[in-house]
Amino acid sequence: MKDIQSIQEDFVQDFSLLEDWTQRYEYIIDLGKTLPKIDDLYKTDEYRIKGCQSQVWLHHRYENNILYFSADSDAIITKGLIALVIAVFNEQSPEAIAKAEVNFIAKIGLGEHLSPTRANGLNSMIQKIKHIAANHLA
Amino acid sequence: MLKSDVMPSFEIEKIRKDFPILARQVHGKNLVYFDNAASAQKPKIVLDTLQNFYSQDYANVHRGVHYLSQISTDAFEKTRDALQVFIGAKHREEIIFTAGSTASINLVAQCFGEAFIGEGDEILVSGLEHHANLVPWQICAQKRKAVLRIMPMLATGELDMEKLPLLLTEKTKILAITATSNALGTITDLVNIIPLAHQVGAKVLVDGAQSIAHTKTDVQALDADFWVCSSHKLFGPTGVGVLYGKKDLLEAMPVYQSGGDMIKTVRYESSTYNELPHKFEAGTPNIADVIALGSALDYINNLDWHGAMAHEKTLHENLEKGLLGIQGLRIIGTAKHKAPLSSFVVEGVHNYDLGVLLDKMGIAIRTGHHCAEPIMDFFGVAGTARASLAFYNTQAEVDYFLESLKKAINMLR
């Protein structure tokens, strides 16, 4: 598995090839469509991250010092953004996640989605992932 | 010669210049502001009044003998007079300044509740209400051990008039009902509803938050007992609301908040309270914004109102025609009489995604539950996208919106 920083750099590289907002959003929407569906079992309040307008569910599994994440949303753009975040953090160790700095979202021109006042739950999801990692630190 | 013959026709391009913000760009595109039901933009005259007031005439009101305090007080009270005329109140002291519609409704729910609602009494709330005209009544019902009843609506988003007589009983103390639904656009049939409520002795609170920018209000003709609105939806500043109440009712109600301005005499043992309207206006009010609301009223009074209303009605008809032509799109709220707003859902597309993509195209609409979750539940949707118009919008904007919406839907499907 690549480390978190190089995965982020790959995304920054990918997005630099996209010319305008339409292409960037088309790319995100495509990512959203390909995000593996979360098991319906986990689409409950227990796994839900309150995000006001679009709902986000996050499930994780911990095995051999590795965290596995899956997530879903009812909104496709949120789903695409989630797919990016999952790709960055999935199959990493709690240590790596806890100390990682998430800096790629602003760099790919989607920083507006990160604001805590933005009603998409993306920011809360990143906080949640960090929190899960912190709980699994040795 | 008829007055209408000499009135200038509605000149949209000229009107738009009165609203500085309409000239700005968003994400490199000309702003298309279709979120007027959430809050309306302000004409320059309102902004100038704020600037001039703070730079020339500012002082506290009702307290000073000095020159500036007099000027402030006069200007402040002038807005009250203007509002009295604007909504057709009988007495100027029936106009109470609050912080907004929400604050006005809370005042009534608490003070009318305390004076007039007791155990086993009933509160009837229409099924079309914004949370602001529902939750205060829920709390009131809990506190007073009263029963909250809801007047249901039909699939069109119109209230079910057949159910009304069954819901109104001699126990009904108040009916809380909107003039226009913010979520669906439905204009309620107040002319027929209010007399029915009065027949059983119930009072009626009308939420005019959404109607005020689109219809002439006459609280006496309606015979509303209470009526509320927010300045910010009427092209005025935020932070100001209006509560109209019939004088005898307001007089019979206990005070709300207490402090300065609302007292007559204060002794350590007890105090006596000021008369209307000051009885309900404790503390330093929102002076500048009240005065600027006066300028918003001036602006509207000088507008070719009929022209403006005809213009927004045509735009709305064209908007709905366009929306109906989009495959998989369903308009939520199909009442016969609607304010110029359209709530809709698109099959297989989340309203949040539509909002995000339209924003990228410079278009401001509202998405979500519009503070009316029970209404969303009724229609079985989690939320809608809502485009809401004002008289300063244009046909070109409607066309661009429809085209952009189709583009967004194509991207999302």
Ligand SMILES: Cc1ncc(COP(=O)(O)O)c(C=O)c1O
């Ligand atoms: C119908 C209706 N009632 C009440 C309110 C509350 O108004 P405010 O937030 O200005 O207090 C709104 C605002 O959206 C509304 O649309």
